[in-house]
Amino acid sequence: MAKIAYILLCHKDPLAIIRQAERLTAVGDYMSIHFDARAKPAQYQQIRAALKDNPNVTFAKKRVKCGWGEWSLVQATLNALTAAVDSFPRATHFYMLSGDCMAIKSAEYTHRFLDDHDADFIESFDYFQSDWIKTGWREERLIYRHWFNERTQKKRFYWMYEAQKRLGITRNIPSDLQIMIGSQWWCLRRRTVEWLLEFVKKRRDVVRFFRTTWIPDETFFQTLVRHLVPEVEIRCRTLTFLMFTDYGMPVNFYNDHYELLLSQDYLFARKISPEAKDLKRRLGLLYAAEGVQFQISNEGRSLFKFLSGRGRIGRRFATRFWETESTLGRERELLIVVCKKWHVAKRVLDRIRQVTNVPAIEYLFNEEDTPLPDLGGIQNTLEKRHRHRRALMRMLFDYFETDRLIVCMDPGNIELLNDFASDRSVTRILEIECQFSDDYLIGHAMRVGLAGEQTSQDTLERLLPTIRNNMVHESDRIRDAQFEFLNRMREASSEEENAAVLGRFLNIPAEKAQQIAETAYLFAD
Template sequence: MVSKMAKIAFILLCHKDPDAIIKQANSLTAVGDYMSIHFDASASPEAYKKITEALGDNPNVCFAHKRIKCGWGEWSLVEATIYAVQSAVEAFPRATHFYMLSGDCMAIKSAEYAHEFLDRRDCDYIESYDYFQSDWIKTGWKEERLIYRHWFNERTQKRRFYAMFNLQKRLGLTREIPADLEIMIGSQWWCLRRRTIEWILDFIKKRKDVMRFFATTWIPDETFFQTLVRHLVPEHEIECRTLTFLMFTDYGMPVVFYNDHYDLLLSQDFLFARKISAEATELRRRLGVLYASEGQRFKISNEGRSLYKFLSEKGRTGRRFASRFWEKESSLGRERELMIVVCKKWHVAKRLLERIRQMTNIPCIEYLFNEDSCELPDLGGIQSTMGKRHRHRRALMRMLFDYYETDRLVVCMDPANLDLIEDFGRDRSLTRILEIECQFSDEYLIGHAMRVGLAGERTPPETLQRLLPTVRNDMVHESDRIRDGNFANLLRMREIETQDTNADMVASFLSVPQDKARQIIDHDHLYAD
């Protein structure tokens, strides 16, 4: 390794799994980087002894000069970090960068790539957003974290924690934030230059008032370093981001990565990722080998968050949430027929509806639950927003039957609208469903990925090829769920099927003669993209 290259001192806070820590330390230091370990004092002495004995002869590993018991949301997490940093600064004079890690983190790039990345720009990588102006804190306390004193752990001493808070609030015992500090907030997974770390350690010695203030704030690991870096370092030398890839669910829980996430992780514009599942032994093995490799080239596409959002927002039973509940409004009417055309390719369904309009007198409405621009009559405002259409779906449909003065109505729905299809399928009215099964070319799937934000114009071809199976499988899964719905009147029209067979499906769906059905589907470009 060229001497001018960055050399990283990893700051590892951990409390369990000594075998994994030993592997992590040996892997990261094998290429010349360093590690300073703070192993929680509340952990078993046997586990700590195992780590120190296994790594004691490794000259690139040191241990925090003082061990303390750490608790979530406590100052102890910052204090433990400071102890590990102080030991690293003293033990590793050649370290150029100091990188915060947890035992659940693993490198998703090679050391060669990481060093070149850090050499590219002389800056600190840390999320550092204005505490009061940003929306980093989504819900819960904001000012209360700072202006009141928090001596107890909210998770293990909940009664004392809230009793002291309520007492201070009742007596008006607030305090001022240090006047020269602008409080910042962000992720605790930072990477700071040696000069910045030395400035912070010097600041800590001089400003006991600031240390006293942060020592009784709540969740200071999200504010302490973030505030001090912004206070001490020129703004143009701060890159307001983390180099550790992490995602959270809607419930605030970290997304966990498994063996089949290897390719996805490597394509993200980050150096490390968390959380890697302890059970993902193959992923851990491959990532461990990766860090020591040379000559690796990485195609950065950064689609991880958009891909996770795309899949998780489906709200699928057994894949994310339990079944949804919707309001139960009165029936559409026992004598009415609702005919639902279900098709992922909206332009195909719209062409079929246009043919139905031409050949029958049945009113047809396109994707009213998917497109804001869907042409609907004025029904007193219930049709005005997509939210209202979904919330009052049965009332909306009843009003459409009444508006057109008909007992028969055809509408289009996307296969993803299974909740709507199930709701109408259980109604006392007669509901028929015609699913149009289309063929999906790679070009169509790529276009679809771009339309839903999974890919962009600059997404590399290799990334697109990795996305295609995901998008294709998602569409197959939607179709499978409709088949598994056990609908009483489900018919399937297939692009690869004969005209006669498809005409039979349409005839049954619309209750029209076979020759009329054949005329309806007699369209030269029905399936064309």
């Protein structure tokens, strides 16, 4: 059975570190601690004294002063790893942790998981080809030498960079290495760690290279594991669940996140808020528990994106510079069918085509595979369609040789609706108001990744009101925009009432509007 040596890098809160060490070693696992040399000596002595009688705890023989983005973090990890390998010959896996991490599965589950997956778990993406680095330096981290810390010695850091750049002083990446990048939270097998430590002893040139790279804890282990271990034995993922906000800050977890954390396909989570005392208590008890069954739904990231995004809805009132004087044409009429239930809108659109022969296109701004003519590449991706929306629409009018065109949009596309409604052309909007059962909302949550087959009923019950309110909010924004030609067709209305709405929207005789309104199963799910 797997036995884990946890590699803990920490710099504060000695009581939390002591509790974490006692909790994780109580079931027979091990821990090797590196406590930052910058921290107060009294705190380190407090930890040593509390854990001195625990045979499953060891300490890095040499402590270093750690700084964000520095080689010191890698050196601290290597020191703790060396101590763990020497002290715990029965350890089969080495798991990197911080003081903010806590287990979100039981030890029983964790050991069984590692027994079933004979592999190293580490994010390891190609440094230059992947999009792991979202903004900032890429090549500059490697080809220039960085002796100073950007956070504590900013002037020296950038002076040294500019001096090397001006003088053309660069260096080569070790020729036999493919530089990789990924999260610093990994779990490696014993054989891999022994190979890695042996490699570090032999290849001092590689160590010298990484000593002066910037943020090497994101590249050192990721590169060497990929260099030493066959690709088939690497799982390019972390077993620690962590998320970041739009501003690049780690997301903190609180007391009400307990069920959510347990349902994620991870073994640990980071960061647990210091204020989440009840969450820490419950997770602490969980690690030693036996017979616990976990339902993995893994919707955490999509849920966070959905819920946090609701508070960041903005509008663009000014015309983008490349759209100045751009218009669909004064004589043209754009008819937009807006509906959250896409299948309902598509049925309406299909009947409109049959009855009126007006060209109609389904959700071209929402579905990549919406059938579109070849317009020179502008139609290839959703990103291009959004960016060149007016140009795209003009080209569609020209392609169909028409002055009337119908398209479908999601109620969430308020920016598009505002943009087209402000054009010199005539824009008519038909909002189709549907009723949403709990079963439909659950299906919707699963389709968009907010829930999965294993999502607990408790999570769903808390999620459904939010989804329902979000749909109401989208509809309210359409009403608040006060569009000049806005019509509303309702599932709860009679066929006659909906026919009258369709007649106004399409400007067609009542008989034709009635044919569309009385379409069988129009609102069926």
